[in-house]
Amino acid sequence: MASNAGYYDWLNFNSPISDCTADRLVRLQVANSPSTILDVGCGWGELLLRLLTACPEAEGHGIDHDEALIKRAESNAEQRGLTDRVRFSPDAGAAAPADLVVNVGAEHVFGTVDDALVALWDLVHPGGHLLFGYQFWERPPSAEVKAFIGDLPDLPQLLAKVTDVGWRPLDFVVSSVQEWDEFESGYMRDWEEMVLAKGDTAVEARKRADEQRAGYLQRRGVLGFALLTLGRPADT
Numbered sequence: 001m002a003s004n005a006g007y008y009d010w011l012n013f014n015s016p017i018s019d020c021t022a023d024r025l026v027r028l029q030v031a032n033s034p035s036t037i038l039d040v041g042c043g044w045g046e047l048l049l050r051l052l053t054a055c056p057e058a059e060g061h062g063i064d065h066d067e068a069l070i071k072r073a074e075s076n077a078e079q080r081g082l083t084d085r086v087r088f089s090p091d092a093g094a095a096a097p098a099d100l101v102v103n104v105g106a107e108h109v110f111g112t113v114d115d116a117l118v119a120l121w122d123l124v125h126p127g128g129h130l131l132f133g134y135q136f137w138e139r140p141p142s143a144e145v146k147a148f149i150g151d152l153p154d155l156p157q158l159l160a161k162v163t164d165v166g167w168r169p170l171d172f173v174v175s176s177v178q179e180w181d182e183f184e185s186g187y188m189r190d191w192e193e194m195v196l197a198k199g200d201t202a203v204e205a206r207k208r209a210d211e212q213r214a215g216y217l218q219r220r221g222v223l224g225f226a227l228l229t230l231g232r233p234a235d236t
């Protein structure tokens, strides 16, 4: 029985992505045989490590400014025998162009979603792919949800942003409600474990979990998450 409040301990990804979706995304990227893979805002690097496992010739670079997450990434890389093919660093300024670039739930590293789609163009080699994960409105939000989350496009508007920059959408998938439920449950689970272990003394953890759950239930089925595999044409 887990008893320590952790730090994303119950999540495989810090985005609403199931193992099944991750497997499919990895297969899609492997088909383009990337030799170099860059993940900007990689968290603990789970997707990057899975991609490197599936592409045994490839080298990877993960960037995240959260030191604790980088430590988890490095430890997982060691356990999977990947340390000679992957490195992690904290500074997005260290990003160098690659055959495959991953930017999932981390567009803010570059500014707005529009800023990110432009900046990432220069980081993907011509003929390469960008795996881009971003939020959108599946249904019109309530005023409360919109005030909390901010402005977002709907899915057609998101895809228009992408093609306006020159990317070609090779594939897109949208997280299911089950993927969102699993993600939000895993996100709150660290706090719930603390409440279970410490009872009434974990007042702050209980408050955070209850607020998070209430907020999630308001946006459930309204806030969407899209994973886009985007191609940069070879002649650009």
Ligand SMILES: C[S@@+](CC[C@H](N)C(=O)[O-])C[C@H]1O[C@@H](n2cnc3c(N)ncnc32)[C@H](O)[C@@H]1O
Pocket (backbone or CB within 6 Å): 012, 013, 014, 015, 040, 041, 042, 043, 044, 063, 064, 065, 066, 069, 090, 091, 092, 103, 104, 105, 106, 108, 109
């Ligand atoms: C929502 S998480 C997504 C993590 C990962 N891509 C995933 O899906 O599991 C966003 C990540 O971006 C990182 N991040 C945010 N701003 C950053 C910056 N300026 N430079 C580097 N990393 C950043 C955060 O630390 C966090 O791990």
